[in-house]
Amino acid sequence: MKLVFAAASPFVRKVHVVLHETGLLEEVEIVPVATSPFDSPAEVVAANPLGKIPALIRDEGPSIYDSRVICRYLDDRAQAGLYPQARLWEVLTLEATADAIMEAAISIVYEHRFRPPEKVYDGWCDAQWGKIDRAVAALNARWMSHLNGPLDAGQIAVGCALAYLDFRHGERNWRKGNDALDDWFAVFAEREAMRATRPE
Incomplete structure (x- = not known):
């Protein structure tokens, strides 16, 4: 492959x-x-x-x-069990939430990278960050018991989404007010698979 x-x-x-x-x-x-x-x-x-x-x-x-x-x-x-049947819908919802965070974050990057400076629409970027902000707050408020459970694809997606926010949008500080999620990510980011895949 x-x-x-x-x-x-x-x-x-x-x-x-x-x-x-x-x-x-x-x-x-x-x-x-x-x-x-x-x-x-x-x-x-x-x-x-x-x-x-x-x-x-x-x-x-x-x-x-x-x-x-x-x-x-x-x-x-x-046959790794990253999509366990017992909590499949939660895993898929968590993965979809993380993917939506990534999509919104990339949209902000593209707005600045591919438009002439005079055509960058700050309102668009703020709206995309609003989606991210709400999603991160929801993860912190509703999903910590799942995130702290056995490894699954939802956790991997969330870990990659939060890492991308640090990589491209660190100045916006997704951690503010999301202490539980911040604590979880500090541990998850040190997994061997996460360390081995960090972009330069």
């Missing part, structure tokens, strides 16, 4: 962490690419017609894409 890969992407990192946690890393060749909303290399488009990463090129079937699909596939392949 081959993973179409960019280290700075939190969605790619989520898959990369799952590869580490499931013991499948040695089965996958990492294919680094440089991509943007305006420029998708041919190898990315060949794996995903939307030109987005991550994408997993399989030997036994067509490429699959979207980090949630890839993570479910890898978990099933390894």
Whole structure:
């Protein structure tokens, strides 16, 4: 298998962490690419017609894409139990919440990176951060018992989302007022899989 890969992407990192946690890393060749909303290399488009990463090129079937699909596939392949049936809907909801945090955070980055400075819309960025702020507060208020439970895909997604906020939006300080989540992340971020996948 081959993973179409960019280290700075939190969605790619989520898959990369799952590869580490499931013991499948040695089965996958990492294919680094440089991509943007305006420029998708041919190898990315060949794996995903939307030109987005991550994408997993399989030997036994067509490429699959979207980090949630890839993570479910890898978990099933390894029988790792990252999507336990007993709490499946909670895991999927937690993963969806984390992915939405990532999407909003990337949207802010793109607003500044790909628009001329005079066309950057601060109101858009503030609205995206509002989504992030509400989601992080909800994690802190409602999800700590789950986050402190056995490892699952929801925890991995949340860990990667919070790490991306530190990586790209540290000045906004998601930790303020979210002490329980901050304490959890301080421990989770030191997992071997998280340490091994930190972007430079």
